Amino acid sequence: MTPSRGLHLKTLILILIMVSTAPLGNTLLGKGMKQSGAMESWAPSSLFHFFFCAFTTGTIWLGIALLLTYFVAYLLVLSWADYSYVLPASSISSLVIALLAHFVLHETVTPVRWAGVAAICLGVFTVGHTHPRTTEHRPC
16 A cells, blocks of 8 residues: 555544544533523522533433544644545545434435535535645644
């Protein structure tokens, strides 16, 4: 396997981790916050109760763990690939977000939003066919 092919493979793997963990983590946070209920007021006792309910919900903690996994993968991939490659390539998560919103959170995703997601996917396809790194690697 050539170094360029190895770079593409490890970049692809980490972007797939990012694309799956961020939307799922955010979906679980949204679902957990709906279970916890809305904050009633800014009074200290109300704030304490709100945060206590939120942070004793397993769904919230699972969402946080997935978002931490996303962040670690994001840091790693940015250590060798260009930001101008990583962020557009990881935008395919917009499709995952729309699907999770529709099927898990039972939200209505309008045709205009689906068209926007399709346009983003076309951009991701275009960026995905470029090289992940255009700059020299400089160790610190």
